[in-house]
Structure formats: structure tokens, C-alpha cells
Amino acid sequence: MNRRIWLFGDLVIAAAAIAARLPFLLRGDRFFDADEAVEGLMARHLGDHSLFLWGQRYKGTPEVLLSGAVFRVAGSSVIALKAVTLACFVVFLCLNVRLLERVFSRRVAWIATALFIAGPPSLVLWTLSGSAEIVMTFLVGTIGLLAIERARSAPNAPVAPAAPLKGALYTAALALGLGFWIQQYILYYVASLAVAAFLLYRPTLAIRGTVSRVALAVMSAAVLLYVVLGLVAFFAGGLDVRVLGAHVTATHPQKMWWIAGAIAAAGVLAAVIAVFRQRLLGPAVAFLIGYSPAIIGRIGNRGLGAPINRLDVRGLLGALPDINGVMLPVLLGFRDPTGARTAFQPLVLVLLALALLSYRAVWKTSTSFRARPLNLFFHLFPIVAVAMFLVSGSYIDAQSYRYLMPIYAALPVIYAVGVDAVWRTARPAGVVLLLFMLGLFAAEQMAWYRRLAPDTRREQTIACLERAGITAARAPYWQSYPVTFLTRERIIVSPIDGIDRYAPYSEATRNAPAVEQVCK
Numbered sequence: 001m002n003r004r005i006w007l008f009g010d011l012v013i014a015a016a017a018i019a020a021r022l023p024f025l026l027r028g029d030r031f032f033d034a035d036e037a038v039e040g041l042m043a044r045h046l047g048d049h050s051l052f053l054w055g056q057r058y059k060g061t062p063e064v065l066l067s068g069a070v071f072r073v074a075g076s077s078v079i080a081l082k083a084v085t086l087a088c089f090v091v092f093l094c095l096n097v098r099l100l101e102r103v104f105s106r107r108v109a110w111i112a113t114a115l116f117i118a119g120p121p122s123l124v125l126w127t128l129s130g131s132a133e134i135v136m137t138f139l140v141g142t143i144g145l146l147a148i149e150r151a152r153s154a155p156n157a158p159v160a161p162a163a164p165l166k167g168a169l170y171t172a173a174l175a176l177g178l179g180f181w182i183q184q185y186i187l188y189y190v191a192s193l194a195v196a197a198f199l200l201y202r203p204t205l206a207i208r209g210t211v212s213r214v215a216l217a218v219m220s221a222a223v224l225l226y227v228v229l230g231l232v233a234f235f236a237g238g239l240d241v242r243v244l245g246a247h248v249t250a251t252h253p254q255k256m257w258w259i260a261g262a263i264a265a266a267g268v269l270a271a272v273i274a275v276f277r278q279r280l281l282g283p284a285v286a287f288l289i290g291y292s293p294a295i296i297g298r299i300g301n302r303g304l305g306a307p308i309n310r311l312d313v314r315g316l317l318g319a320l321p322d323i324n325g326v327m328l329p330v331l332l333g334f335r336d337p338t339g340a341r342t343a344f345q346p347l348v349l350v351l352l353a354l355a356l357l358s359y360r361a362v363w364k365t366s367t368s369f370r371a372r373p374l375n376l377f378f379h380l381f382p383i384v385a386v387a388m389f390l391v392s393g394s395y396i397d398a399q400s401y402r403y404l405m406p407i408y409a410a411l412p413v414i415y416a417v418g419v420d421a422v423w424r425t426a427r428p429a430g431v432v433l434l435l436f437m438l439g440l441f442a443a444e445q446m447a448w449y450r451r452l453a454p455d456t457r458r459e460q461t462i463a464c465l466e467r468a469g470i471t472a473a474r475a476p477y478w479q480s481y482p483v484t485f486l487t488r489e490r491i492i493v494s495p496i497d498g499i500d501r502y503a504p505y506s507e508a509t510r511n512a513p514a515v516e517q518v519c520k
Helices: 002-026 034-044 062-074 078-103 106-118 121-126 133-156 162-182 186-201 210-236 253-298 313-332 345-366 373-392 398-409 411-425 427-451 456-467 477-486 503-508
Strands: 239-243 246-250 472-475 492-495
Touching: 002 078, 002 106, 002 427, 034 062, 034 078, 034 477, 062 078, 062 162, 078 106, 078 133, 078 373, 106 411, 106 427, 121 313, 121 398, 121 427, 133 162, 133 186, 133 373, 133 398, 162 186, 162 253, 186 373, 186 398, 210 239, 210 246, 210 253, 253 373, 313 345, 313 398, 345 373, 345 411, 345 427, 373 398, 373 411, 398 411, 411 427, 456 477, 472 477, 477 492, 492 503
Parallel strands: 472 492
Antiparallel strands: 239 246
């Protein structure tokens, strides 16, 4: 009976998610960018498949394998490419509702799922993007959290066989490895879980042996040093001095903090290995299996690594108008992905009040004997993610909101806990609040949908090149690969600027004219 209920629930979720996204999916070519086009081209050329996005040695592309299979059956198109991401989003929703039922309650799980499906325009965009890193992170993150929750609850069963517990730990480790291959966003999950566990359990570490104590002291001093150097670089521009004839520079705060984080992570890993030793062998192997595509993909890969942008206090103050006026409103849905307004912006106060109610409710739970890390995880996630976003140097411009999109693994849950808190106090008020949230997201989606117009410039470029009989050309990055994909490679256009991602295209366009010269 339970299986039938779960199956029925999955069908309801799938039908609702597809119905809500279908109008946007059918207009998918109106929000189709160059990175998506590259993934579509990779799916066509599976024989030349890179385990990372072409031209890079980060951002794994498991979705390309799925897209390639779909292309073989349905043909390659923008709709087919985006439909793969939508299918992965549906799988995530079906797994996530199970997780939330275990962690919170059935009502919270279904309210959160409704809010995931409704979602603001930014969430709609990234749950239909052919560049599926956000959805894939959601998916592997939820698989890992489900495994952790099952592993945590296994000892409480009357008879807790070792095999299910080990299987859950192996699944969590495998998901973590896959997450690190897909994108660095998985670090948000790891850090949030670590902070939640620390706040709940406040573990004490018994250090034995002089060597261990000295190593801990040296490591702690190194972490503190790099944190301080980062603060100096952030607030005062950094250091550029000579010490005993050596040239010492510390002018990039984000690099200093990355080094501090790497040293701290290495110390925690060493402590865990020292405590658990052989019990970690199986999970370590599972992690390596999940991460193996990244290891293999980096062999001989000369592509670009993940960028680390420098941001100090002066740069942050200068960026505040863009952050407050564009980036955060796009992230929260009060502007669409193009930056146009979608809803009355002061309504953000409703979201803030709802979030405060949610945090209050979880705080009460966290002080009771029922508290466990996943109760706090979702509410810590946005805080940890924002802090890591600033520390990591991910901010470049207002469009950097994409690096914070993973917080939507938690935001609908936070809203749902807030709605549930009101519901338990006064059911009519809870219903009204839920309907308001769904209506707000629906209004934002409709405002964006009405503005989705055909990319006439792209259409004119394709028509112009075809009239001129041009089969090879060069253009700016944002224009090049979409034209190549949409013309099914009848016309090869490679970028003048940006990353030159695929050598055969570069060779075919080596002496080709620029698009702007042909289509004046």
C-alpha cells in the first residue's frame, strides 16, 4: 500500500512540475545561452565527450550523457536539451519530498514541494537550463542527505543490520564524490552539515601525543594566519613586503581564505581518519568512485580552472547597488533573469517575516531532544552559502546570482516551515499564507513569460549567414555556439572572445570572417 501511495505521489509531483514548466519549455529557445549550446553540442559529439564542460577542468557534465541518449531518440533540439534538466528536477522533487517527510513532517514536505514547483523565475530558468549544474547539485545533494538521514536513524531501529547502515554511508559518500565532480556548489552542503553538527553536538576532540598536539597547534596557527591575512587584504589592500630577503605578498583576500579553508579541511579530515581509521575505507572507496570522472577528466586537461575573483571592502561597497538593486531581487524573484521587475518589491518583507517565523520554529526544535543536524541544515544553508559566496570570490557582477542559486535547495523548505508554523497556530491563516506564496510566484512567472520574446538578432544573424552562403564565421561568445547548435552545425561559428571550447570548430573557422563583417 505504501508503495502505491508513493507512486501516486510521484505521479502527482511529476504532472504538476511538468505542467508548470511546459509553457516555458515550449519557449525554451527564447532563454537559451551559449553555455547551454555548448552542452547541446557536446551531447551531439559524445565520441568527443569531455568529462567537464569543453575548455574547462571544472563543472562536470553528467547531463550531457543523458542528453546524448535523448538526442538519439528524439533528435537534437533546445526543447529536448532542456527537457532532460526538467526530468532530473522531477526526480529531485520525488526524492526530496521523502527526505522532508523524514526530517520535518508530511505537511512541510508537500508545502515545500508546491513552492519548489511554483518557484520564482530564477528557479524556473535554472530548472530548465541545458546547463544543469544547479539541478544536478540538488539531485546528488538530496541523495546524500537521504542516505545520511537513513544512516542516522538505522541504530534506533529494534534490529539495525550492519548492511543497510553501511549501504547508506556508501551512498552518501558516492553522492559527495559525484557532487564534487559536478560543481563546487556541493561545498555548501558539506559546510552547512558540518556547522549544524557542531552546533548540536559541540564535539570535543581528545588530542593524545606530543606530535599530534604540535601538529594541531601548527595547523591552527596557519589557519589563523591566513584568515588574518585575508582580513588585512580585504580591509586594507593587503601586504606586499620583503621579509629576510623574501618577497611576501598577500593582496588577494579570497585566495588567503581559500588557503585557510583548505588547511582546516585537511586537519578535520586527518582527525576523522585518526578516529575512525578502517571504518572509513568503504566510504572512501565509494567517494573515489563518485569523484573518478573528475580525476579522469583532469588527466591531460589544459582547460581553465575555476576563477577566483578578487573582492575587497571597496569593491563590495561599489557593488552594493547592483547586489541590492538587481542580484538579490533576481535571486528572490522580484526581478526576472533579465533584470525586469516582476512584482511589488516591498513584498520581500513578507518573505522576510515568513523566514523569521521559520527560524523561530526551528530554533525551538533545536533546543529539544528531537533535534538532529538535518533539522538545522536547511536553515543554515543560505547563511553558509552567502558567506562562502563572498569569501570564495564568486561575485563578478549582478549575473553572479547564479552562484547562489543552490540556496533554493533550502529556501522553499524554510518558507514551508514558516507556513506550517502559522498553520499550526491558525489553520485559515496558514492556508491564506500558502496561497499568497503560490500566487506571488505565479505572478512573477507570468510577468517573465509575457516578456519572453524571440531572439530576433540571432534569427537575423542565421538568415544573413545563410543568404551569404557562409558556413564558417567568428562572433562573440554569447552569439557563437547558439548559432552553431541551432543551425545543426550547417554554420560553424566559434568565439572571437571568451573560451575557445572545441578545437575542430576553431580549426574550421581559423580564416573565417567575423559575423559583424558579413551582417553589417
